[in-house]
Amino acid sequence: xxxxxxxxxxxxxxxxxxxxxxxxxxxxxxxxxxxxxxxxxxxxxxxxxxxxxxxxxxxxxxxxxxxxxxxxxxxxxxxxxxxxxxxxxxxxxxxxxxxxxxxxxxxxxxxxxxxxxxxxxxxxxxxxxxxxxxxxxxxxxxxxxxxxxxxxxxxxxxxxxxxxxxxxxxxxxxxxxxxxxxxxxxxxxxxxxxxxxxxxxxxxxxxxxxxxxxxxxxxxxxxxxxxxxxxxxxxxxxxxxxxxxxxxxxxxxxxxxxxxxxxxxxxxxxxxxxxxxxxxxxxxxxxxxxxxxxxxxxxxxxxxxxxxxxxxxxxxxxxxxxxxxxxxxxxxxxxxxxxxxxxxxxxxxxxxxxxxxxxxxxxxxxxxxxxxxxxxxxxxxxxxxxxxxxxxxxxxxxxxxxxxxxxxxxxxxxxxxxxxxxxxxxxxxxxxxxxxxxxxxxxxxxxxxxxxxxxxxxxxxxxxxxxxxxxxxxxxxxxxxxxxxxxxxxxxxxxxxxxxxxxxxxxxxxxxxxxxxxxxxxxxxxxxxxxxxxxxxxxxxxxxxxxxxxxxxxxxxxxxxxxxxxxxxxxxxxxxxxxxxxxxxxxxxxxxxxxxxxxxxxxxxxxxxxxxxxxxxxxxxxxxxxxxxxxxxxxxxxxxxxxxxxxxxxxxxxxxxxxxxxxxxxxxxxxxxxxxxxxxxxxxxxxxxxxxxxxxxxxxxxxxxxxxxxxxxxxxxxxxxxxxxxxxxxxxxxxxxxxxxxxxxxxxxxxxxxxxxxxxxxxxxxxxxxxxxxxxxxxxxxxxxxxxxxxxxxxxxxxxxxxxxxxxxxxxxxxxxxxxxxxxxxxxxxxxxxxxxxxxxxxxxxxxxxxxxxxxxxxxxxxxxxxxxxxxxxxxxxxxxxxxxxxxxxxxxx
Ligand SMILES: *[C@@H]1O[C@H](CO)[C@@H](O)[C@H](O)[C@H]1NC(C)=O
Ligand SMILES: *[C@@H]1O[C@H](CO)[C@@H](O)[C@H](O)[C@H]1NC(C)=O
Ligand SMILES: *[C@@H]1O[C@H](CO)[C@@H](O)[C@H](O)[C@H]1NC(C)=O
Ligand SMILES: *[C@@H]1O[C@H](CO)[C@@H](O)[C@H](O)[C@H]1NC(C)=O
Ligand SMILES: *[C@@H]1O[C@H](CO)[C@@H](O)[C@H](O)[C@H]1NC(C)=O
Ligand SMILES: *[C@@H]1O[C@H](CO)[C@@H](O)[C@H](O)[C@H]1NC(C)=O
Ligand SMILES: *[C@@H]1O[C@H](CO)[C@@H](O)[C@H](O)[C@H]1NC(C)=O
Ligand SMILES: *[C@@H]1O[C@H](CO)[C@@H](O)[C@H](O)[C@H]1NC(C)=O
Numbered sequence: 001x002x003x004x005x006x007x008x009x010x011x012x013x014x015x016x017x018x019x020x021x022x023x024x025x026x027x028x029x030x031x032x033x034x035x036x037x038x039x040x041x042x043x044x045x046x047x048x049x050x051x052x053x054x055x056x057x058x059x060x061x062x063x064x065x066x067x068x069x070x071x072x073x074x075x076x077x078x079x080x081x082x083x084x085x086x087x088x089x090x091x092x093x094x095x096x097x098x099x100x101x102x103x104x105x106x107x108x109x110x111x112x113x114x115x116x117x118x119x120x121x122x123x124x125x126x127x128x129x130x131x132x133x134x135x136x137x138x139x140x141x142x143x144x145x146x147x148x149x150x151x152x153x154x155x156x157x158x159x160x161x162x163x164x165x166x167x168x169x170x171x172x173x174x175x176x177x178x179x180x181x182x183x184x185x186x187x188x189x190x191x192x193x194x195x196x197x198x199x200x201x202x203x204x205x206x207x208x209x210x211x212x213x214x215x216x217x218x219x220x221x222x223x224x225x226x227x228x229x230x231x232x233x234x235x236x237x238x239x240x241x242x243x244x245x246x247x248x249x250x251x252x253x254x255x256x257x258x259x260x261x262x263x264x265x266x267x268x269x270x271x272x273x274x275x276x277x278x279x280x281x282x283x284x285x286x287x288x289x290x291x292x293x294x295x296x297x298x299x300x301x302x303x304x305x306x307x308x309x310x311x312x313x314x315x316x317x318x319x320x321x322x323x324x325x326x327x328x329x330x331x332x333x334x335x336x337x338x339x340x341x342x343x344x345x346x347x348x349x350x351x352x353x354x355x356x357x358x359x360x361x362x363x364x365x366x367x368x369x370x371x372x373x374x375x376x377x378x379x380x381x382x383x384x385x386x387x388x389x390x391x392x393x394x395x396x397x398x399x400x401x402x403x404x405x406x407x408x409x410x411x412x413x414x415x416x417x418x419x420x421x422x423x424x425x426x427x428x429x430x431x432x433x434x435x436x437x438x439x440x441x442x443x444x445x446x447x448x449x450x451x452x453x454x455x456x457x458x459x460x461x462x463x464x465x466x467x468x469x470x471x472x473x474x475x476x477x478x479x480x481x482x483x484x485x486x487x488x489x490x491x492x493x494x495x496x497x498x499x500x501x502x503x504x505x506x507x508x509x510x511x512x513x514x515x516x517x518x519x520x521x522x523x524x525x526x527x528x529x530x531x532x533x534x535x536x537x538x539x540x541x542x543x544x545x546x547x548x549x550x551x552x553x554x555x556x557x558x559x560x561x562x563x564x565x566x567x568x569x570x571x572x573x574x575x576x577x578x579x580x581x582x583x584x585x586x587x588x589x590x591x592x593x594x595x596x597x598x599x600x601x602x603x604x605x606x607x608x609x610x611x612x613x614x615x616x617x618x619x620x621x622x623x624x625x626x627x628x629x630x631x632x633x634x635x636x637x638x639x640x641x642x643x644x645x646x647x648x649x650x651x652x653x654x655x656x657x658x659x660x661x662x663x664x665x666x667x668x669x670x671x672x673x674x675x676x677x678x679x680x681x682x683x684x685x686x687x688x689x690x691x692x693x694x695x696x697x698x699x700x701x702x703x704x705x706x707x708x709x710x711x712x713x714x715x716x717x718x719x720x721x722x723x724x725x726x727x728x729x730x731x732x733x734x735x736x737x738x739x740x741x742x743x744x745x746x747x748x749x750x751x752x753x754x755x756x757x758x759x760x761x762x763x764x765x766x767x768x769x770x771x772x773x774x775x776x777x778x779x780x781x782x783x784x785x786x787x788x789x790x791x792x793x794x795x796x797x798x799x800x801x802x803x804x805x806x807x808x809x810x811x812x813x814x815x816x817x818x819x820x821x822x823x824x825x826x827x828x829x830x831x832x833x834x835x836x837x838x839x840x841x842x843x844x845x846x847x848x849x850x851x852x853x854x855x856x857x858x859x860x861x862x863x864x865x866x867x868x869x870x871x872x873x874x875x876x877x878x879x880x881x882x883x884x885x886x887x888x889x890x891x892x893x894x
Contacts (some may be wrong), residue, residue: 028575032056033132036106040064042074042099046710047651050074053135054081059253059272060139064096064103065089068181069709069808072097075183076112076121078141078154080163082275085255085267087139087161088154091121092183099709105133109143109152126151137272139163159183164254165229168192170222176258188262188294192226196244197235199286201262201294202405204362207287209235211365214284215246228256233266233284251278262293294361294408298325300334300424302358304412315354315410325409328352332426335389337405349383351390354422357414360392360403368399375421382425390424518574519581520593520604527595527602531559538611548607556607557592561600570596577603580677583649587641589664589672605674609667612674613638613722614660617729628780628788630669631726632821635796637671638663639818642719645676646712646814653677654710658718659699660725698733702806702837713808716817720803723796724767729781732763764804765838767797771830796821801830806837 029045030053040052042064050064058081065077065086074097076090091112096103098115107130109123123143131146140163141154155166160174160183168174169192176188189200199207209215224238230251235244248254251268258264266284267277277283290296290310291303297312298321304311314326321327327334332352370381375393378400382388390403403424413419522530531549539546544563550556573596581591593604610616613634616626626634638658645653655662655676662674701717703710724732770779776794799820805811810831812820819825 029054029061031058032136033134034105035132036130038105038133039102041102042066042709046099047654049709049711051079051081053133055135055137055139057137057272059137060087060135062133062135062141066099066709067183069711073181073183074099074101076103076110077183078135078139080139080253080255082273083255083267083269083277085161085257086183087163087255087257088141088157089159089177089183090154092159092177092185094120095183096120106130123152138165140166160258162226162228162256164251165227168226170194170224172226174256174258176262177260179260186260188258188260190258190264192223192235194222196223197226197233198365199258199262199264201408204294204405204408205365206262206292206294206361207264208365209233209246209286210244212246212286213288215244217244218242228254228266230254246284248284249278262295263287291409291411292361292364295325296361297409298323299407300326300354300410302326302410302412315358317352318354325407328424328426334407335425335427336407337387337389349425350427351379351423352426354390354410354424356421357412357419358392358422359411359413359420360401360422361408361411362403363392363401363420366401368394368397369402370400372398373400374398379423382423388425390422392420392422394420518578519591522593522595522602522604524595524597524600524602527559527604530557530604534559534561549604551592551604555592556609558605558607560603560605562603573601576677579651583645583653583677585641585644585648587637587672588644588676589674607666608664608670608672608674610665612661613663613665616665617660617725618731625783626729628784628792630665632792632796633669634663634665634671635723635726636818636821637669638673638722639719639814639821641671641673642715643814643818645673646715652712654712655715655718656710657699658715658722660722663722698731701808703808709808711808712814713811716803716811716814717808719814719817720800720811721764723800723803724764727767727779727781727793727796727800728763729783730763762838762841765841768801768830768832768835768838771797771801772832795823795827798827798830801835802828804838805831805834807834810834 029048029051032053032055034053040050042050045052045064050066051061052064053062054060061079061081063077063079065075065079067073067075067086073095075092075095077086078088079086090110094112096112096114101113101115103110103112109126109130110133111119111122114120126143126145128145128151130143130151131148132144134142134144136142138155142150143152145151158166158168158172158174160176162168162174172192174190176186177183178186187201191198191200195210197209198205210217219241221237221241221243223235223243225236227234227236232248233246233256234242237243248266248268251270253269253272253274255267255269256264257267264284264286268283269276270278287293288308289305290308291305296310297303300315300318301312301324302315304313314320317329318326319329330352332350335349370378373381375395378391378393381400382391382402385402387404388402389405389407392401392403393399394401401420407424410422527549528534530551531547534545534547536548537545538548538558544561547559547561548556549559577591577594581594584590589608590606591603592606595602595604615621616624617631620626642655642658645655653676655673657675658673664672664674666672699718699721701714703714721732767779770776776797777788777790779797780788780793799812799817802812802820803817812828816825816828820827
């Protein structure tokens with residue numbers, strides 16, 4: 001239970017901070033505006049993948065964005081919703097590093113905070129208070145004052161994209177992102193100058209709008225803006241007259257984006273809500289030639305144009321290098337900008353020829369550094385300048401070009417005019433020592449990085465050890481904590497009242513809320529009749545007790561009494577109930593009705609007479625063992641139910657707490673998933689935490705630990721664990737379990753597992769080994785005594801292992817899992833290398849730790865339990881102890 005206080009003080013402190021910061025009305029997408037005080041985080045809006053605001057027409061969304069599921073990088077961003085294209089990022093240089101960290105809208109503006117409370121990004125100070133944040137249909141995100149005047153807008157601060165009809169003033173620029181998952185500034189820029197729009201890389205020009213085949217110059221004049229609109233890309237003078245234009249067919253929406261590869265792409269959409277680009281238009285890409293990008297073949301790669309395509313080779317004296325480009329094949333290495341110490345003093349230089357008939361991408365647009373020279377004076381020019389990395393000499397025009405900053409690709413210019421002689425400066429790097437004598441940054445990093453990593457590892461390991469040592473100590477003082485828990489519970493009502501003052505602004509409005517699709521509403525008196533005054537208690541689920549009852553029509557129901565404090569207002573509650581009540585699927589427990597009266601919240605579910613799967617599987621009553629056929633039915637039914645939650649509803653619902661306790665059985669082979677969608681019934685503070693502490697240990701996907709995004713694949717992992725338990729007929733982490741009845745074994749096992757060297761077996765590892773040995777039948781529950789279908793055991797084990805892949809993206813979707821279990825879809829083979837972590841998890845659980853990583857892993861696995869536990873503690877402390885929710889209580893109606 002949540003009794004042991006402060007097992008992990010730093011974590012508790014951190015969570016306390018988070019709890020205080022997290023205050024929102026509900027994790028629902030707002031339309032067009034949100035007003036202060038508003039808070040969003042990826043976690044609070046996890047069901048919508050961080051989307052918290054959409055434009056009136058729905059074409060654009062404001063989102064706490066987690067690109068490519070990258071851990072530790074969350075951005076405040078604007079997306080074009082149908083194409084999922086990110087058109088603006090607020091904190092590109094300073095991503096939030098935690099999915100629970102808040103973005104706040106206050107009267108002072110927007111601020112984005114890291115978990116430790118540091119503001120990583122904020123809007124500037126304004127003279128008047130902010131009244132609203134509005135996402136316009138154009139995709140512009142604006143802060144407005146009380147008179148609807150714009151105080152600040154995202155259109156004024158473009159990142160790597162423009163959306164029609166956005167303008168970019170002279171002197172402004174777009175900067176590419178570093179990669180598809182890291183939005184910090186990369187090397188490419190689009191600059192608007194007084195004469196042109198140009199693309200540069202490391203200060204070298206590689207494209208001009210005025211040189212592009214698609215552009216026409218209307219008149220001479222100074223450029224004041226670049227604008228993209230329905231009819232094309234324009235450079236305009238201050239009086240809006242056109243100077244240069246690239247006309248395009250009429251389209252409602254155009255998005256200009258400078259890609260991570262340096263390509264400027266304009267995508268056109270026939271309407272703002274169209275998800276695919278307009279088909280009537282080829283689309284604009286600049287530069288258009290295959291060899292025109294600075295790194296089309298990597299550094300010093302030789303690009304040969306072929307029609308509109310290209311191919312890459314290395315110059316004669318060069319060979320492919322590890323970074324995708326080419327490097328001198330001898331013992332010498334190319335100079336880099338970093339090897340120049342900055343005072344300009346040039347060491348005696350040697351050169352390697354790049355061959356004849358080559359061009360350098362940057363020379364197309366740059367003026368020669370020296371004209372009228374001969375080749376030897378061109379070389380002398382380069383040798384005398386430390387920052388010169390090489391030179392190109394054109395003997396037809398006697399022009400000399402120096403290469404600065406960084407080396408890019410070469411172009412084979414034998415077929416065209418403009419071929420030159422090229423040389424790059426090299427330093428010889430014999431095996432001994434001369435490499436280290438160059439004080440290049442990369443060498444420094446190569447030395448420092450392992451040191452830092454090792455240091456961090458030591459700190460982490462020792463703190464984990466300290467924590468688990470404290471836990472051992474804490475065990476003795478448990479009775480005291482329990483007492484404290486009771487006292488906390490007593491303090492309940494005042495806190496819940498104040499919580500209502502804050503959140504339940506419509507708590508007192510009447511019982512006349514009308515929301516279409518609401519299931520039957522009962523009065524509390526009716527509920528008392530139904531349950532015969534709460535006489536038969538059939539379980540204690542995650543939100544409170546569950547009672548058996550009977551509706552007037554004679555059908556049996558399970559009534560769940562929700563006992564969380566700070567329940568949201570009635571209207572929000574009813575809205576969520578309407579959502580849950582409208583989800584109908586044969587494999588999902590049906591909500592029959594509800595009751596909300598005063599502080600009371602009750603949910604009436606259909607009754608499942610055989611209770612939860614864990615009961616039938618682990619504690620069969622009177623020798624009634626769950627037979628193999630029934631296990632297959634349970635697996636397939638549960639998979640279908642989850643697949644429906646993930647893909648079948650209007651709103652995607654991630655369950656977050658898939659485990660046998662939440663899979664209910666009834667006569668006639670009925671299998672239903674319970675407790676879906678309930679996270680939203682809690683107050684926002686709770687829902688944030690609820691999500692973190694949901695998922696019971698043992699079913700928790702690794703991403704809960706690594707702070708990677710929680711997606712539907714997180715449920716898939718938990719389901720894989722359930723599948724293995726169905727096969728083995730025992731808990732995956734079977735340890736010394738003294739059966740205490742009730743739903744308590746989760747908390748028991750998390751306590752037990754942290755005790756070192758417990759007699760434990762890690763079944764997923766055994767299953768992996770069975771798979772590698774091709775021996776599946778041995779994995780099946782011995783109690784079945786061979787009454788199973790060998791082929792099906794193999795299938796279930798393989799599907800389960802696929803579900804456990806460490807990388808969430810390698811796990812199949814729930815729909816595919818269901819198909820594979822049914823045998824209607826081709827069975828995939830598990831990737832053993834993606835399951836290696838099971839070995840580490842497993843080793844930590846078998847036998848006494850004999851040093852090495854097993855100790856670490858054991859401590860680490862122990863800390864999962866700690867995390868869950870301290871969240872519980874925090875919540876208890878926070879809310880005055882009104883709701884003591886531990887992971888073991890977060891389970892379904894029984
Ligand atoms: C907060 O954390 C960030 C990194 O996540 C760190 O750079 C910053 O210094 C921290 N600030 C404080 C006040 O600890
Ligand atoms: C601000 O604009 C919104 C909608 O655009 C409108 O409902 C509201 O009345 C306006 N407020 C003022 C003070 O003009
Ligand atoms: C786009 O801007 C140009 C230049 O201002 C203008 O001539 C053209 O009519 C605009 N097109 C649309 C669809 O607004
Ligand atoms: C897109 O919006 C237009 C109106 O702007 C509407 O007629 C059309 O049905 C919408 N299409 C989709 C796919 O939502
Ligand atoms: C580019 O080449 C492909 C074939 O390699 C061809 O299908 C396509 O039409 C070409 N595009 C242009 C614009 O020439
Ligand atoms: C090297 O050349 C660059 C560009 O040509 C120039 O800006 C720089 O001042 C030169 N450095 C020295 C030391 O001559
Ligand atoms: C190259 O030009 C320099 C002067 O710019 C001159 O001193 C030198 O002799 C010339 N070398 C050759 C090979 O012509
Ligand atoms: C260009 O042609 C010359 C002479 O045929 C040859 O030596 C050189 O290697 C060619 N250059 C490239 C880049 O293929």
